Amino acid sequence: MLSPLSTLGIALLALLAPLAPITHASRTYFYxxxxxxxxxxxxxxxxxxxxxxxxTPAVVTQPHPIVFIHGQAQTGTxxxxxxxxxxxxxxYFLSQGYECYILDQPFRARSPWQSFNGALSTxxxxxxxxxxxxxxxxxLWAQASLHTQWPGTGExxxxxxxxxxxxxxxFVGDPATQEAAMRDAGAALLEKIGxxxxxxxxxxxxxxxxxxxxxxxxxxxxxIAIEPSGPPFVEAMWGxxxxxxxxxxDTPLKYSxxxxxxxxxxxxxxxxxxDSDRFDCVLQAEDPPPRRLANIALIPVLLVTxxxxxxxxxxxxxxxxxxxxxxxxxxxxLADEGIRGNGHMMFLEENSDAIAELLHGKMQRxxxxxxxxxxxxxxxVMEI
Ligand SMILES: *[C@@H]1O[C@H](CO)[C@@H](O)[C@H](O)[C@H]1NC(C)=O
Ligand SMILES: *[C@@H]1O[C@H](CO)[C@@H](O)[C@H](O)[C@H]1NC(C)=O
Numbered sequence: 001m002l003s004p005l006s007t008l009g010i011a012l013l014a015l016l017a018p019l020a021p022i023t024h025a026s027r028t029y030f031y032x033x034x035x036x037x038x039x040x041x042x043x044x045x046x047x048x049x050x051x052x053x054x055x056t057p058a059v060v061t062q063p064h065p066i067v068f069i070h071g072q073a074q075t076g077t078x079x080x081x082x083x084x085x086x087x088x089x090x091x092y093f094l095s096q097g098y099e100c101y102i103l104d105q106p107f108r109a110r111s112p113w114q115s116f117n118g119a120l121s122t123x124x125x126x127x128x129x130x131x132x133x134x135x136x137x138x139x140l141w142a143q144a145s146l147h148t149q150w151p152g153t154g155e156x157x158x159x160x161x162x163x164x165x166x167x168x169x170x171f172v173g174d175p176a177t178q179e180a181a182m183r184d185a186g187a188a189l190l191e192k193i194g195x196x197x198x199x200x201x202x203x204x205x206x207x208x209x210x211x212x213x214x215x216x217x218x219x220x221x222x223x224i225a226i227e228p229s230g231p232p233f234v235e236a237m238w239g240x241x242x243x244x245x246x247x248x249x250d251t252p253l254k255y256s257x258x259x260x261x262x263x264x265x266x267x268x269x270x271x272x273x274x275d276s277d278r279f280d281c282v283l284q285a286e287d288p289p290p291r292r293l294a295n296i297a298l299i300p301v302l303l304v305t306x307x308x309x310x311x312x313x314x315x316x317x318x319x320x321x322x323x324x325x326x327x328x329x330x331x332x333x334l335a336d337e338g339i340r341g342n343g344h345m346m347f348l349e350e351n352s353d354a355i356a357e358l359l360h361g362k363m364q365r366x367x368x369x370x371x372x373x374x375x376x377x378x379x380x381v382m383e384i
Contacts (some may be wrong), residue, residue: 002036003028008202009267016231017126021055021071021085021339024057024058024321025055025056025057025094025100026055026056026088027053027054027055027056028053028054028056029051029052029053029054029110030052030054030192031049031050031051031052031111032046032050032185032188032189032192033048033050033106033184033185033186033187033189034046034047034048034049034054034181034185035047035048035145035183037116039116040280043356046115046174046257047112047116047117048107048117048181048185049106049111049112049185049187050068050103050104050105050106050111050185050189051076051103051104051109051110051111052101052102052103053076053103054099054100054101054102054188054281055090055094055096055100055102055104055111056099056136057094057097057098057099057103058229059097060097060098060099061095061097062097062098062099063094063194063195064098064195064197064367065098065099065101065195065197066093066098066099066100066101066197066198066200066201066219067101067103067186067190067197067198067199067200068089068090068100068101068102068103068205069103069105069182069199069200069201069202069205069206069208069209069212070104070105070202070205071202071204071205071206071229072123072171072203072204073122073123073168073169073171073202074167074168074169074171074202074203074205075104075105075108075109075110075167075169076102076103076104076109076166077099077109077167077203078347078348079102079229079347080102081237082347082348082349083151083160083161083163083164083348084160084163085150085163086153086352087353088282088347088348088352089234089347089352090102090173090355091365092352092353092356092357092360093291093356093360094215096360097219097294098198101187101189101193101197101321103189104125105171105178105182105205105208106172106182107171107172107178107181108169108170108171108172108179108183108309109169109281110140110286111185113170113172116183117172117177117267118172118173118174118177119172119173119174120170120171120172120173121167121170121171121172121173121361122169122171124169124205125156125161125165126166128161128164128165129154129155129161130158130344131237131344132150132154132162132312132344132345133154133155133161133343134147134150134153134154134161135147135308135309135317135343136156136308137155138155138163141237141261141277141310141312141313142276142277142313143308143309143310143312143313144308145278145307145308146307146312146340146341147307147308147338147341147342147343148218148308148341149341149342149343149346149351150345150348150349150350150351151181151349151350154345155350156295164348168179168191168377171372173206174242175204175249175250176250176251178204178208178209179208179249179250180211180249180301181213182208182211182212183211183212183215183251184206184215186208186211187212187215187216187217187367188203189336190216190219190220191219192297193219194219195219196218196219196220196221196372196373197219197221198220198221198222198223198224198363199212199220199222199223199224200223200226201223201224201225201226201228201371202226202227202228202347202369203226203228203229203344204226204229205226205228206225206226206228206230207228207229207244207248207249207250208345209223209225209228210223210248210253210296211249211251212229212246213295213299214223214249214253214254214295214296215295217295217296217298217299217373217376218298219368219374220299220372221299221366221372221373222299222301222302222363222366222372223296223300223302223377224241224301224302224359224363225301225303225304225311225318226304226346226347227273227304227305227306227311227315227344228248228303228318228319229244230244230248230282230311230314230317231279231282231314231317231318231321232244232247232248232281232282232283232317232318232321233247233266233282233316234282236279236310236313236314237313239309245262245263245266246259246266247261247262247266247293247321247325248296248321249265250271253293253295253296254293254294254295255291255292255293255294255325256292257291258294259291264293265290266283266284267284267285267287267288268282268284268302269282269283269284269285269286270282270283271283271320271330271336272273272316273317276313277312277313278314278316279313279314279316279317279341280318281314281316281321282317283317283321283324284324284325290324290325291325292325292326293325293326293327294321296322296325297326297328297375298372298376299324299325299327299375299377300327300328300329300330300372300375301322301327301328301329301330302330302332302362302363302366303315303318303319303329303330303331303332304323304332304334304355305331305332305333305334305348306334306339306342306343306344306346306360307333307334307335307340307341307342308341308343309342309343309344309346310340310344311344311384312333315331315333316331317319319331329374331363332358332362334346334355334358339351339354339355339358339378342355359372
């Protein structure tokens with residue numbers, strides 16, 4: 001418990017923080033999670049551990065650290081400086097006094113991949129141009145033309161695009177394998193940190209945040225889901241068809257009443273969007289009553305959607321699914337907050353600090369009440 005005096009000190013420091021021109025942070029790293037498995041020679045190889053970089057500001061003024069989980073083909077560098085060499089989100093949040101934990105997902109970048117972890121895939125430069133950096137030149141969805149915030153042309157041979165594309169890495173394509181590994185490694189990380197965190201996941205890292213949250217809800221203060229992979233139950237952009245059979249994930253989530261076969265027990269219905277710019281939405285049916293996400297509903301969720309991303313077509317459905325399953329969800333649509341022209345990689349774009357500032361303001365509200373601890377107390381769940 002903080003004394004009233006130190007609380008006042010922290011409030012004063014938080015007020016002064018925006019004036020600080022440069023943030024000096026100390027930097028350490030560690031590996032956590034994974035386990036020894038036998039190789040074909042009967043000898044041991046350690047696999048599944050994650051690389052974690054811990055950045056600590058000179059003065060920690062925030063009671064809850066942030067854990068950042070990057071998306072598909074990305075690494076923890078997403079949160080450091082941006083491809084245009086401007087400071088990224090880590091620098092912003094450090095300047096606001098948050099400890100930052102930046103990980104590389106299992107089997108990726110500095111978290112080692114072994115051949116028995118599964119086949120690797122890679123995104124082409126064209127894929128990133130079309131979906132992330134130059135969406136306005138392809139117009140593959142209605143909102144794509146609104147994209148203005150990527151620095152440079154967003155195309156191959158532009159130095160900023162090249163700096164970004166060359167930072168991307170191969171990834172294990174099977175979502176269930178990745179979720180299972182990240183669920184375990186993320187739980188090990190949260191146990192090591194030992195106090196409730198803001199768990200921030202972007203895109204495919206958002207799937208990972210659901211899996212980790214389902215496993216250790218008591219160690220998460222608030223989930224910040226930046227365009228988490230979706231929508232529930234189906235593929236939208238990538239040709240349709242079933243996906244994420246547990247609603248949010250491919251791997252089991254704890255529901256109440258419990259679910260053992262999601263295909264039959266999660267009864268679904270399609271809600272039309274009535275809007276040609278948005279996908280229809282598969283939700284749980286109202287009869288029988290929708291099942292609750294027993295663990296994830298112990299944590300408030302900030303769902304963040306940019307104006308021009310392909311997620312603008314279906315994050316409305318993600319918000320609906322979460323609320324229906326009992327999750328306290330605030331859907332932050334950047335355009336409604338006056339933050340225009342962003343795509344899916346919003347934290348690498350020109351106005352990344354404006355988005356971080358908006359989130360910081362909202363996180364402050366959660367930190368001073370209404371976070372996971374409060375929700376859990378209200379639901380009569382024991383605090384750690
Ligand atoms: C090792 O880790 C994998 C992936 O997280 C998990 O599936 C497996 O059960 C673990 N094995 C042991 C012996 O803990
Ligand atoms: C679209 O219209 C139908 C029929 O009126 C309604 O049931 C449904 O809720 C509407 N969808 C949205 C997203 O409002």
